[in-house]
Amino acid sequence: MVGEMETQRTFDLALTINGKPWSGKVPVEETLLEFLRDRLRLTGTKRSCESQVCGACTVLVDDQAISACGYLAFEAHGGSVLTIEGLASGNDLDPLQQAFIRNVGSQCGYCTPGQIMAAKALLLENPTPTREEIAEWLSGNICRCGAYPAIAASILEASRQGPGR
Amino acid sequence: MLFPLRLLRPTTVAEASGELARLGERARLYAGGAELLPLLRHRLIEADCLIDIKPIPSLNRIAWDGSRVRIGAAVTHRRLETAPVTRERLPLLASAESQVANIRVRNQGTLGGNLCFNDPHSDPATALLVHEATVAVAGAGGERRMALGDFLVGMYATALGPDEILVEVEVPPLPPGWGGAYLRVHRFQRPTVGVAAAAKLRDRRLEGARLAVGCVGPKAQRLGELEARVQGLPGTEAARVIGEAKGYLRGLLQPVDDLLGSADYKLHITSVLLGRALSQALESNVTGSG
Numbered sequence: 001m002v003g004e005m006e007t008q009r010t011f012d013l014a015l016t017i018n019g020k021p022w023s024g025k026v027p028v029e030e031t032l033l034e035f036l037r038d039r040l041r042l043t044g045t046k047r048s049c050e051s052q053v054c055g056a057c058t059v060l061v062d063d064q065a066i067s068a069c070g071y072l073a074f075e076a077h078g079g080s081v082l083t084i085e086g087l088a089s090g091n092d093l094d095p096l097q098q099a100f101i102r103n104v105g106s107q108c109g110y111c112t113p114g115q116i117m118a119a120k121a122l123l124l125e126n127p128t129p130t131r132e133e134i135a136e137w138l139s140g141n142i143c144r145c146g147a148y149p150a151i152a153a154s155i156l157e158a159s160r161q162g163p164g165r
Numbered sequence: 166m167l168f169p170l171r172l173l174r175p176t177t178v179a180e181a182s183g184e185l186a187r188l189g190e191r192a193r194l195y196a197g198g199a200e201l202l203p204l205l206r207h208r209l210i211e212a213d214c215l216i217d218i219k220p221i222p223s224l225n226r227i228a229w230d231g232s233r234v235r236i237g238a239a240v241t242h243r244r245l246e247t248a249p250v251t252r253e254r255l256p257l258l259a260s261a262e263s264q265v266a267n268i269r270v271r272n273q274g275t276l277g278g279n280l281c282f283n284d285p286h287s288d289p290a291t292a293l294l295v296h297e298a299t300v301a302v303a304g305a306g307g308e309r310r311m312a313l314g315d316f317l318v319g320m321y322a323t324a325l326g327p328d329e330i331l332v333e334v335e336v337p338p339l340p341p342g343w344g345g346a347y348l349r350v351h352r353f354q355r356p357t358v359g360v361a362a363a364a365k366l367r368d369r370r371l372e373g374a375r376l377a378v379g380c381v382g383p384k385a386q387r388l389g390e391l392e393a394r395v396q397g398l399p400g401t402e403a404a405r406v407i408g409e410a411k412g413y414l415r416g417l418l419q420p421v422d423d424l425l426g427s428a429d430y431k432l433h434i435t436s437v438l439l440g441r442a443l444s445q446a447l448e449s450n451v452t453g454s455g
Contacts, residue, residue: 005184007171007214028215029167051203052270053354067269070202140267
């Protein structure tokens with residue numbers, strides 16, 4: 001037989017956020033989205049559908065795209081979280097950010113951080129995607145303004161510049 | 166916002182099952198959370214404790230045992246989509262997994278969670294039925310195995326007992342010379358219709374065919390009667406028989422009108438996709454090696 005296990009209400013979390021270490025206690029039920037926006041005031045990551053459908057809260061954990069709304073913060077323990085705030089290097093924007101600006105890859109801009117982070121995950125895995133591969137990968141990132149052609153053009157252009165930092 | 170939750174992180178199946186028995190319905194098994202967290206958020210289920218089964222090493226394995234690919238319940242959709250062993254030996258399943266939801270859900274969601282939740286609008290079960298997969302579940306009474314079709318009891322319902330955990334899914338490749346295809350139609354995140362077909366021709370006639378449909382009925386199902394009807398027919402004749410099988414499909418699947426479409430629409434799409442999947446299965450020579 002197995003003895004009773006101790007349940008925990010908080011988690012001693014240690015991780016890096018945009019390259020900087022962070023450690024502290026978080027409630028078990030705290031989502032990564034709440035952790036980023038409410039605890040760290042990193043509000044570039046957007047809250048929208050809260051059901052892993054729209055992609056507005058896309059961030060990278062160990063280079064993998066996830067929905068911060070549906071991901072408990074403790075799951076990132078020991079890992080490396082990258083948000084839109086961590087993409088630029090000082091004043092040097094990531095090639096994706098530059099390409100989105102040049103191509104006007106957004107209208108209202110609400111979905112843009114999620115679009116760029118999803119694209120970042122794609123380029124880390126596949127630095128030279130085709131337009132079809134981009135469309136397939138970003139099919140879960142919704143833009144209600146319908147800026148899809150410019151979003152795809154931005155990612156294609158960034159990919160030709162080679163990987164960002 | 167989620168209600169306050171407590172966390173348990175067992176490292177063996179016996180520990181997890183013991184805690185599940187002790188805590189009852191207030192505790193829920195937690196793997197990827199892709200299905201569970203939205204339910205908790207929307208208060209559709211009440212629970213105050215998560216039993217995280219990802220730290221159990223055996224649940225994270227994908228292994229070839231000489232006749233089957235054995236997939237731990239906590240393996241993510243993304244791993245099944247990309248792992249060499251599934252791409253080579255189970256291309257039909259890898260194809261279905263590559264179409265699940267979106268890249269974020271595939272990175273996080275697990276095969277075990279998907280099957281245990283048994284949402285009718287799902288992809289993997291349909292592909293696995295055509296593979297004639299079996300599942301292993303474990304609880305206080307020990308481990309037992311059953312066909313996936315018996316595990317999937319009905320809409321959101323499985324054969325799992327209150328202290329039981331889905332441990333592993335065992336998937337044999339299609340028999341030598343068979344081809345397979347998984348096709349779906351989706352307007353939203355979850356598929357409206359998903360079909361899987363596997364078949365082999367011999368002397369231009371169907372030596373065998375396996376057909377399954379998901380999303381249209383309360384659970385993914387094999388179409389045994391239709392499989393028997395098309396056996397021995399030339400491919401084009403089989404496609405005609407499938408096209409005329411709407412009455413059979415309606416009786417078996419009992420589709421309903423909903424936001425994804427009318428029952429008639431779903432039946433029409435089902436028969437069209439089944440015909441296409443069968444012809445793609447017959448054209449494909451990437452059956453995976455047995």
